[in-house]
Amino acid sequence: MAKITYVEHNGTEHTVDVANGLTVMEGAIKNSIPGIDADCGGACACATCMVYVPKEWQAKMPEKEDMEETMLDFAEASNEDSRLSCQLPVTDELDGLRITMPESQH
Amino acid sequence: MGKDIIIVGGGQAAAQAAQSLRAEGFTGPIRIFGDEPHAPYQRPPLSKKFLAKEIGFDRVELKPESFYTDNDIATHWGTRITEIDRKGKRVLTADGQAYDYAKLLLATGSRVREINVPGFEMDGIYYLRNIADVEAIQSHFKEGARLVVVGGGYIGLEVAAVAKKHGMDVTVLEAAERVMARVVDPIVSHFYERVHREEGVKIETGVTVAGFEGESHVTAVDSGEGKLYPADFVVVGIGIIPNTELAVECGLDVQNGIVVDENCRTSDPDIFAAGDCTSHPNGIYGHRLRLESVHNAIEQGKTAAAAMVGEEKPYNQVPWFWSDQYDLKLQIVGLSAGYTQAVVRGDPENGRSFAVFYLKDDTVIAVDAVNRAPEFMMSKQLVHKKATLDPARIADESIKVKEIAQG
Ligand SMILES: Cc1cc2nc3c(=O)[nH]c(=O)nc-3n(C[C@H](O)[C@H](O)[C@H](O)COP(=O)(O)OP(=O)(O)OC[C@H]3O[C@@H](n4cnc5c(N)ncnc54)[C@H](O)[C@@H]3O)c2cc1C
Ligand code: FES
Numbered sequence: 001m002a003k004i005t006y007v008e009h010n011g012t013e014h015t016v017d018v019a020n021g022l023t024v025m026e027g028a029i030k031n032s033i034p035g036i037d038a039d040c041g042g043a044c045a046c047a048t049c050m051v052y053v054p055k056e057w058q059a060k061m062p063e064k065e066d067m068e069e070t071m072l073d074f075a076e077a078s079n080e081d082s083r084l085s086c087q088l089p090v091t092d093e094l095d096g097l098r099i100t101m102p103e104s105q106h
Numbered sequence: 107m108g109k110d111i112i113i114v115g116g117g118q119a120a121a122q123a124a125q126s127l128r129a130e131g132f133t134g135p136i137r138i139f140g141d142e143p144h145a146p147y148q149r150p151p152l153s154k155k156f157l158a159k160e161i162g163f164d165r166v167e168l169k170p171e172s173f174y175t176d177n178d179i180a181t182h183w184g185t186r187i188t189e190i191d192r193k194g195k196r197v198l199t200a201d202g203q204a205y206d207y208a209k210l211l212l213a214t215g216s217r218v219r220e221i222n223v224p225g226f227e228m229d230g231i232y233y234l235r236n237i238a239d240v241e242a243i244q245s246h247f248k249e250g251a252r253l254v255v256v257g258g259g260y261i262g263l264e265v266a267a268v269a270k271k272h273g274m275d276v277t278v279l280e281a282a283e284r285v286m287a288r289v290v291d292p293i294v295s296h297f298y299e300r301v302h303r304e305e306g307v308k309i310e311t312g313v314t315v316a317g318f319e320g321e322s323h324v325t326a327v328d329s330g331e332g333k334l335y336p337a338d339f340v341v342v343g344i345g346i347i348p349n350t351e352l353a354v355e356c357g358l359d360v361q362n363g364i365v366v367d368e369n370c371r372t373s374d375p376d377i378f379a380a381g382d383c384t385s386h387p388n389g390i391y392g393h394r395l396r397l398e399s400v401h402n403a404i405e406q407g408k409t410a411a412a413a414m415v416g417e418e419k420p421y422n423q424v425p426w427f428w429s430d431q432y433d434l435k436l437q438i439v440g441l442s443a444g445y446t447q448a449v450v451r452g453d454p455e456n457g458r459s460f461a462v463f464y465l466k467d468d469t470v471i472a473v474d475a476v477n478r479a480p481e482f483m484m485s486k487q488l489v490h491k492k493a494t495l496d497p498a499r500i501a502d503e504s505i506k507v508k509e510i511a512q513g
Contacts, residue, residue: 032172041166043150066479067479
């Protein structure tokens with residue numbers, strides 16, 4: 001389990017416990033945290049679950065696969081901190097993670 | 107007169123509308139009726155990861171139960187609405203309870219088309235639309251079991267892929283001359299036929315099922331031309347029918363779906379509809395569409411919610427869809443009907459990654475991308491803009507996707 005803080009674009013913070021095995025995306029959806037749409041439900045098909053993850057945390061996460069990399073490359077408002085949150089499985093190592101969300105996913 | 111908003115149907119569009127109503131600031135009562143015993147869930151995994159037992163129900167449900175209580179949304183799962191009384195502005199449940207509405211949303215979705223050939227009522231013949239269907243199908247998942255899939259559309263092919271991964275002996279029977287014939291160019295059909303064969307699935311096209319053999323449990327599928335396909339179980343995926351009966355019976359305009367405008371309003375100004383059950387105008391293509399996709403259900407759910415609280419967020423988007431089979435992610439943007447030229451980027455004959463651009467007189471109207479995220483993401487914009495493209499530039503992989511439209 002990990003305590004994750006989701007920061008909305010307007011600065012509103014939500015800190016929740018997310019079980020191992022779920023993804024960072026599911027942690028937001030299950031706790032009704034706004035800011036992540038996740039239209040495809042985690043199939044890595046829609047790019048509406050984009051979040052910004054600080055570099056030091058990315059080191060504790062799986063590397064981007066090609067699909068994620070190229071989707072991000074084309075997603076609006078993406079930068080080098082961007083990840084698709086449905087591709088980020090939660091582990092104990094992510095305890096204390098803080099991510100920010102874009103203004104809109106579309 | 108109350109302010110109640112009632113939502114009939116407990117699927118993707120219904121859940122989205124409920125969420126969007128609260129996001130739009132609606133504070134009045136919301137009630138959802140869904141005839142399945144579950145809270146709304148995602149259907150795509152039913153033929154993918156959930157069928158493969160890679161994820162459980164907790165990961166397919168759209169919102170946890172707490173979402174509905176926290177947002178003060180009254181839920182009536184396992185309750186079917188059987189009548190809409192437009193004069194009295196109320197709906198009736200199967201057991202005769204009446205609920206008043208100020209505004210009503212029909213998000214009744216669709217149901218499977220059944221196959222009406224001799225033997226169709228035998229045990230061991232399944233469809234795939236809901237959780238209960240998956241559980242029934244999974245009870246036959248055994249290594250070496252013989253599965254015959256009737257219908258080579260997305261769902262049938264996804265089931266075939268999952269069953270093959272579980273070590274079953276899988277045959278797909280398709281009535282048309284090629285799989286997925288309704289939606290993609292032959293290039294894409296033949297690609298999928300090749301991959302399924304490489305994976306060990308038998309694909310038989312041009313086969314119309316004439317009946318099922320067996321005593322009480324199916325033992326074979328009969329092609330009607332003297333050929334029998336032995337089966338321990340059968341999954342039929344031959345299309346869907348929109349659930350429009352409630353709308354028809356209360357006199358709403360229904361033509362291949364509940365007719366709505368770009369704000370999801372039906373022919374009754376207090377009744378709205380969203381998702382698989384609607385026929386809606388699409389400005390990009392200039393005609394009405396009835397779509398069966400998550401994107402359509404989500405976006406219409408948002409639009410209907412806005413309209414019910416007096417906002418206008420007209421729905422006018424490029425449709426998109428995906429399908430997962432083996433290591434292939436197919437992402438489809440737009441609708442290819444009426445295309446004059448299909449231009450290929452990549453090598454569908456040998457590889458497992460390519461895209462097909464559908465042009466109608468130089469304008470791109472749709473793209474099928476197989477393991478090609480750049481083409482998929484870029485084409486969403488190109489189709490929306492109705493970009494004119496040069497076929498030679500599309501086919502030239504030395505030109506970056508981002509630069510296809512230039513030059
Ligand atoms: C196996 C499968 C795989 C799919 N894969 C994909 C995919 O990969 N990508 C994609 O984009 N789309 C996919 N789809 C399609 C997508 O799931 C649907 O388009 C989407 O679910 C439509 O949402 P909806 O809310 O309109 O309808 P539904 O999800 O069908 O929900 C409608 C609900 O309302 C209930 N209902 C109907 N009438 C009443 C009544 N009178 N009273 C109470 N309740 C009622 C129904 O039982 C149902 O639970 C798939 C569908 C299936 C079945
Ligand atoms: S939820 Fe669709 S890509 Fe992450």
